[in-house]
Every structure is written in structure tokens, then in C-alpha cells.
Amino acid sequence: MAHRLVKTLAAAIAVTGLSIGAAQAAGGSAKELKDVEFSHSGPFGTYDRHAVQRGFQVYKEVCSACHGMEYVAYRNLTEIGFSEDQVKAIAAEYTVTDGPNNDGDMFDRPARPSDKFPSPFPNPQAAAASNGGVAPPDLSLMTKARPNGDAYVYSLLTGYGEKDAEGHELTCPEGTYVNPYFVSGHCIAMAPPIDDDLVEYADGTAATKSQIASDVSAFMAWAAEPKMEERKQMGVKVILFLIFLSVLLYLAKKRIWGRLH
Incomplete structure (x- = not known):
């Protein structure tokens, strides 16, 4: 437990907020989060299983290229409505390193439901080298890294290019992007990750940018507190x-x- 808390705190301090890396930005606090309501909000709220499943699809097809979820196992997906056969099929799409075998060698095998989501990079050094010197944060507990974390994720994903709280235009150095909701300043190194029709939802839901952001925020909230x-x-x-x-x-x-x- 202590090891998990230390890793969570380190992720929150080093790369809070889904960024692949933040550029140094001019002073000023982050813009107030957007007023977005989730079904799991409030003392009696519950997770919308359909939204969480759609959010998993977004994570799988978009976010997992850079971000891992090391505290979530494939078998946990049965809690959001996937059948055991579906979970086995999802896990089998991935390869994990196991071992050693009888010869003392590590080997690759198809993932099983008991395996955790694999990292897209073999080690933190490789992740940092591929992303401007800063390893992308793990998303398992991202919505718990700051208050109202699901609204923060939604605001960040939909807030690229917006003006600041006073209505002023913002500028950023080359290679970074304006996002007034980013906690480390209004310049973020992560390019806008979502847009309209970026995914084709399996259930036929219209994949607007707002819908995608809402769904992946719900999925991350569930992953952080199942x-x-x-x-x-x-x-x-x-x-x-x-x-x-x-x-x-x-x-x-x-x-x-x-x-x-």
C-alpha cells in the first residue's frame, strides 16, 4: 500500500494531468473546471456501465498508445459488464512477458484475464525517451490525483485552445499547446488527443469530442475507485x-x- 501511494504521489507531482510533459509556462492558476455531471457523482451516484465500457474502448484505441494502467487487471472488466469470454478475448489481444521458464529465460505469451494492463513501453527510460524526456503518467489513479479529478480530465481533454478565465488569448512556445485547465500552467506538451469521430463506438453512440471525453473520464474514475x-x-x-x-x-x-x- 505504501509503495502504491508513493508511486501515485510521484505521478501527480511529476506529470499531473495526462500530459506527456509540460513546458514551463507563465504564472497563473488553472482555469476553473467545467461544470460536468457524471452518473457516479453525489452520495447516491453509480457508474454508467455503458459509458464506462465506451471509455474503455477510448482508452484501448487512443490512450493506451502512451499511457498504462498498471493497477487494473483484465478480469476487473467483468465489473463493468463484460462477460468472461469477452474479457478473455480482450486480454488475448495483448502480449506480456512472463518467466523465467525451465531454462531460466523470460518469454512472451498472450495475456490472461489475471494479468494487469501492460505498459506501452518496456521501461520508464524508454517511455521518457519516446516522449520528449518525460514518461507519460500511469492513468490508474489519475482521477484521484486531484480533487474533482473526473471533471479535470474532461476539462483538460476538451479545453485545448480556449481562452483563460478572463477571456484573454493564450500563447505557448512551439511544440506545446494552449490548455488553460492544465495544472502546471497553460502550456501542455501533449497534443490534443481526441476529436469528433475519433472512434467508432461499438454501441452506435455518436462519438463527439464531448462524448468521448465524458466516457473516458468515467472509465478512469471507475479504474481509480472500482x-x-x-x-x-x-x-x-x-x-x-x-x-x-x-x-x-x-x-x-x-x-x-x-x-x-
């Missing part, structure tokens, strides 16, 4: 129990203290 629904359900049960207990204690207090009057 047990959120269970936590909320437990919270409701605890609150109901405390209310019931409070009523019992009040009635007991009246009965006991009433005898003294």
Missing part, C-alpha cells in the same frame, strides 16, 4: 443504522429519566 458503489452503499447503511440507534437512545433516555420526574 469499489465506489459498495462504499456508498455501506455509507447509506451506516447512516440508517445511526439514525435508528439515535431513536432508540432517545426513547431509552425518555423512559429512564422520566421516572425521576
